[in-house]
Amino acid sequence: MGEVLDLLLAAPFWVSVLRTATPLILGTLGVLLCERAGVLNLGIEGIMVAGAFAGWFAAYHGAGLWGGVLAAAAAGAAFGALHALLTVTLTLSQHVSGLGITLLATSLASYAYRVSFPKVDSPPKIQPFAPMDWLPIPVIGAQTPMTLMALLMVPALAWGLYRTPLGLALRMVGENPAAAEGQGLNVLRLRAGAVIAGSALMGVAGAFLTLSAFNAFFFNMVNGRGWVCVALVVFASWRPGKALLGALLFAFFDALQLRLQQASGAAEAAQAWLGFVPPYQLYLALPYAMAIVALVLVARRAAYPQALMKPYRQGER
Numbered sequence: 001m002g003e004v005l006d007l008l009l010a011a012p013f014w015v016s017v018l019r020t021a022t023p024l025i026l027g028t029l030g031v032l033l034c035e036r037a038g039v040l041n042l043g044i045e046g047i048m049v050a051g052a053f054a055g056w057f058a059a060y061h062g063a064g065l066w067g068g069v070l071a072a073a074a075a076g077a078a079f080g081a082l083h084a085l086l087t088v089t090l091t092l093s094q095h096v097s098g099l100g101i102t103l104l105a106t107s108l109a110s111y112a113y114r115v116s117f118p119k120v121d122s123p124p125k126i127q128p129f130a131p132m133d134w135l136p137i138p139v140i141g142a143q144t145p146m147t148l149m150a151l152l153m154v155p156a157l158a159w160g161l162y163r164t165p166l167g168l169a170l171r172m173v174g175e176n177p178a179a180a181e182g183q184g185l186n187v188l189r190l191r192a193g194a195v196i197a198g199s200a201l202m203g204v205a206g207a208f209l210t211l212s213a214f215n216a217f218f219f220n221m222v223n224g225r226g227w228v229c230v231a232l233v234v235f236a237s238w239r240p241g242k243a244l245l246g247a248l249l250f251a252f253f254d255a256l257q258l259r260l261q262q263a264s265g266a267a268e269a270a271q272a273w274l275g276f277v278p279p280y281q282l283y284l285a286l287p288y289a290m291a292i293v294a295l296v297l298v299a300r301r302a303a304y305p306q307a308l309m310k311p312y313r314q315g316e317r
Contacts, residue, residue: 042098045226046105051203076203
């Protein structure tokens with residue numbers, strides 16, 4: 001176990017944890033913003049794929065890395081606008097619309113890639129964001145600017161939700177939209193704006209994978225991270241600070257399972273305790289199993305927005 005302990009105390013391990021957590025932080029904040037306004041957005045998985053492709057495609061064609069981030073945000077906002085139209089304006093099922101957005105966004109990204117690069121065997125590469133070596137902060141300095149942006153988004157969103165009139169209005173339409181309308185607020189506009197802004201964050205979360213974590217776009221790179229973000233919002237009780245904690249916790253177990261597969265000491269300890277060496281699939285399941293355990297422990301006490309998933313028609317009482 002000494003080898004495993006050394007791995008956990010090493011700075012590269014925590015660098016990996018924070019890098020793994022970055023798309024989860026951005027995606028979870030996006031889901032949280034939507035749900036605080038009362039709208040469930042299950043389109044996050046597809047929106048992240050679309051954002052990953054849009055960001056990489058824009059950067060590949062000369063828009064620059066930050067231009068790629070803006071393109072990913074625009075792609076996410078576009079799908080968010082579609083989801084808002086279907087669920088907020090037309091009051092259709094939020095579950096069905098979200099799953100439809102995931103299928104549509106994923107398919108469009110795949111189609112656009114195939115049309116743009118019909119004869120390419122491997123994805124073209126770009127020059128991704130470089131680590132911030134100039135920043136004299138341990139672990140943070142080894143990250144890219146998108147990770148710093150994600151970390152700064154947490155207090156910014158918390159301040160916006162709990163310290164500004166707009167944040168109060170968003171939380172109000174997610175708790176009691178009829179009372180919000182009675183105060184002169186436009187419930188549909190506020191909900192639609194929250195969905196569009198939250199979806200833009202989801203698109204940026206996907207762009208991190210192609211602009212920071214990797215240097216190309218390939219299929220299945222999101223790999224279920226969107227669904228993890230939906231679960232992390234429940235774990236966080238719809239609070240930005242706890243969302244950061246949840247993302248870091250999941251990333252910790254994800255980075256840990258990779259190290260455990262590589263550590264010979266871990267295999268020996270497992271052999272001694274269990275009588276056999278666990279297959280690698282067991283390690284892969286570790287972060288998801290821990291996420292389920294955390295949800296079971298927290299979900300019953302979670303104070304969810306009272307109007308979540310409840311459509312609202314203007315003038316309705």
